[in-house]
Amino acid sequence: MSRYEKVCLIRADGGRAIRRILDRIGDKWALLVIATLHEQRMRFTHLQQRVPGISQRMLSLTLRNLERDGLVSRTSYPEVPPRVEYELTPMGRTLIEPAVALAEWAVEHDPDIGRSQRQYDSRQT
Amino acid sequence: MSRYEKVCLIRADGGRAIRRILDRIGDKWALLVIATLHEQRMRFTHLQQRVPGISQRMLSLTLRNLERDGLVSRTSYPEVPPRVEYELTPMGRTLIEPAVALAEWAVEHDPDIGRSQRQYDSRQT
DNA sequence: CTGGATCCAGTACGATACTG
DNA sequence: CAGTATCGTACTGGATCCAG
Numbered sequence: 700m701s702r703y704e705k706v707c708l709i710r711a712d713g714g715r716a717i718r719r720i721l722d723r724i725g726d727k728w729a730l731l732v733i734a735t736l737h738e739q740r741m742r743f744t745h746l747q748q749r750v751p752g753i754s755q756r757m758l759s760l761t762l763r764n765l766e767r768d769g770l771v772s773r774t775s776y777p778e779v780p781p782r783v784e785y786e787l788t789p790m791g792r793t794l795i796e797p798a799v800a801l802a803e804w805a806v807e808h809d810p811d812i813g814r815s816q817r818q819y820d821s822r823q824t
Numbered sequence: 825m826s827r828y829e830k831v832c833l834i835r836a837d838g839g840r841a842i843r844r845i846l847d848r849i850g851d852k853w854a855l856l857v858i859a860t861l862h863e864q865r866m867r868f869t870h871l872q873q874r875v876p877g878i879s880q881r882m883l884s885l886t887l888r889n890l891e892r893d894g895l896v897s898r899t900s901y902p903e904v905p906p907r908v909e910y911e912l913t914p915m916g917r918t919l920i921e922p923a924v925a926l927a928e929w930a931v932e933h934d935p936d937i938g939r940s941q942r943q944y945d946s947r948q949t
Numbered sequence: 950c951t952g953g954a955t956c957c958a959g960t961a962c963g964a965t966a967c968t969g
Numbered sequence: 970c971a972g973t974a975t976c977g978t979a980c981t982g983g984a985t986c987c988a989g
Contacts (some may be wrong), residue, residue, distance in 0.1 A: 705927075717855065720930040721850050759839045759971080799830045800927060811844075811915055812894060816892050881953085885981095908950085
């Protein structure tokens with residue numbers, strides 16, 4: 700596949716496929732949860748501790764969405780007290796690779812973006 | 825850099841770097857505009873025609889944000905009627921690669937996600 | 950032609966409180 | 970422990986109208 704054809708993937712179907720995945724990992728917590736879950740399967744509370752700043756509500760919502768998309772699987776054990784563990788599905792794992800590619804770009808260019816923003820803002824004054 | 829270290833890039837700085845770029849390309853139109861602009865520099869109206877469904881307002885906002893981030897450059901020609909052209913900056917071009925990686929993943933797994941969602945939803949009934 | 954200004958609906962997110 | 974329910978806020982994106 701040529702580079703040009705690859706770029707067309709972004710625009711494929713009016714960008715609907717890429718939109719769907721961006722709507723998921725674009726939200727505030729999903730990618731962070733995925734990256735955290737990549738280390739190991741984890742219980743709800745442990746996960747909340749490992750993702751600093753996330754509220755119960757948002758962790759709950761995020762996990763439910765990820766489960767619905769088939770990126771995370773949920774296993775609840777019939778015990779008292781209740782124990783529920785979350786882990787990435789095989790498909791969830793494959794998402795790590797492109798996500799890391801984006802993260803590398805982000806970390807590498809973050810200073811440039813910051814500089815550009817400050818320049819832009821100072822010109823507006 | 826090991827795979828584990830790479831995954832940590834996502835969580836680096838509490839995920840701030842990846843968040844900044846996701847806040848940008850995660851919005852509804854930015855990535856579509858970038859992909860469209862990858863083909864060639866383009867005027868405002870032409871761009872609007874090439875990105876189906878985008879409103880004037882959103883194109884304008886999107887372009888200004890991208891310009892502020894240093895991903896797109898704006899050149900206005902002192903003519904009547906006014907002519908303004910947009911093109912990707914060198915940094916903007918480098919974003920194409922990880923974006924395409926994500927788009928490939930999205931297109932490849934879109935059917936699986938759709939299936940998973942339908943399954944999940946039918947179980948809730 | 951290239952946008953800026955305004956109004957409005959939907960929703961993402963946070964804080965807090967409550968429950969099996 | 971692992972969530973759900975409720976409320977309030979702030980922001981996003983769309984439609985429309987206006988201006989240099």
